[in-house]
Amino acid sequence: MTSLAAPPGFVLILGALLLPFAKGRLRSGVLLALPLVTLWLVTQVPDGEILKVSFLGFELVPLRADKLSRLFAFVFALMAFVGGLFALRQARTTELAAAFAYAGSAIGVALAGDLISVFIFWEMMAIGSTLVIWCGSPSARGAGLRYAAIHLFGGVLLMAGIAGEIAASGTTTFSKLDVSTLPRWLILAGFLINTGAPPLSAWLPDAYPEASWSGMVFLSAFTTKAAVYVLLRGFPGVELLIWVGLFMVFYGIVYAILENDMRRILAYSIVNQVGFMVAGIGIGTEMALNGAAAHAFTHIIYKALLLMSAGSVLFMTGRRKCTDLGGLFRTMPLTTLCGIVGALSISSFPLTSGFISKSMIAEGAAEQHLALVWFLLAAASAGVFLHAGIKFPWFVFFHRDSGLRPAEPPINMRLAMLLFSALCISLGMAPGTLYAALPYPVAYVPYTASHVVSQLQLLLFSGLAFFLMLGWLKRTLTITLDTDWLWRRLGPAVLSRLDRGADAAWSTLTAGVLFVAGTLNNSLHRHHGPDGVLGRTWPTGTMALWATLMLCAYLVLSYVGGPLR
């Protein structure tokens, strides 16, 4: 084992800064080489705290590894490589540089041994991902701002929590934290915001689909899965997470069923899949935690595959709404096939990667006799096939003939899809390698006759339900309101109402003041002005007359009054 001087993520982060200076073939070479070097470095990191730095009196450990962190760092680096291959023709180097810095920061989070390093890489991820979004469609500007606001808010919660935790415990080490104190709740909340947990889940389907055809492939992998990693590390077995996870699972399904934009369907299904992982972390047994880690690994691959097939369609047709698409299998058979492999994997079809990972989470619930959780997870598995497994490929590649006849995407995009398709199937057929890399020993056998038959029944009858209800699932040019309505509509409406109210109050107030001041001014002018009674000069005669009159009055009074007598 080589001893490393710097965290592997730095290769991608520093490489990203050099990327804008590379042109043409050199740029392609750099795009492929950086993640491969990183991938190799990740496999070379030995267990334990490798690098320690003293900073402002705190001991930082920017490089610490065990099986869990290496698993996530590995799949992040792999994702950067295949994402880079897919994005070779992305003209905006800014997007690619941002995506690599983002990927490197995610690897940084996975390999960070202390809370301060986690926070620094966490915020770098927020910056990188916001830049990736901004390189997307014209509507990406607002969406990116909203995304950044939510993530900076999450960062503030995390920062406050970490500061409180360090003040209370005196140590910066990032290890298991039970939720016993306010700072730990804040840390948990900061982590959960990045998983897409309620009530702020809307940031994900709002922002990700506005990224470019290649940008969303990167976005789907890092933020939510880095959050799954930190929850696995920090909060395993926190029961609340079971219910948060189950909410996310059903939220994703229901909103995806109603959605028309193909990439928003896939965005909702990210929340859905991360929900399975969060629920597994909440169950907290070795089986369930292994399941959550394995599912994060396989999910990154099949979700990227799904988004690469959707990205290929967007790249070749410029369209993203199901109502504009359909029948593309005629001219994009390979993209269709790869999309179907991704769709089968996300649905946990036997012989695909999802089958060998997600079932461990359900098994974890079964072992703990959590009947309600188990039944809800089973219902959700059926729902996954409905909203992502069939709905996405059906409306994009089959359904009706949209008349579009796009060619297959360029060779590098096809290669990237083929690579991940092959991985989905090989992981599904031979799970041993992945199981060996999981944090706890695995004694689970996914391929039993009972499990395969049950899963086939569940999925095939969900498929039957889909086709029988096709009329109800007809796509319309609609979106479904979410909690982001609060800050996209209600907030601005209240503010503009307040603004108008304040305006009105201000004008009334100023008018009143002006009226009073005017009246006062007129009255002063009338009495004390040049012609005013009290202001004008009086003739001397008048003075003498008044003085005489006063003296006479005095004389009369002195005769009448007693005291002078």
Added chain:
Amino acid sequence: MASPDHDHWLARPNTISLLWAIFGVILTTVVLADFLVEHHPLFGLDGTFGFAAWYGFASCIALVLFAKALGALLKRLDTYYND
């Protein structure tokens, strides 16, 4: 757009009927497989015949119905936020 009978073989009405027939056979087979396979039910209900089949089917119907109800309340034109 080609007429249905001259379209891609996969889109022809005959193929679609054939696919439905094959799908029907597969569905029947996986349910009948419950006679051959020994399940290990944990919670009672999951030991019923063809449990995963009817449960998956019913779950999907319930989810779509719930989504339709929610959609009736929360659906807006996709230009809603653009103005």
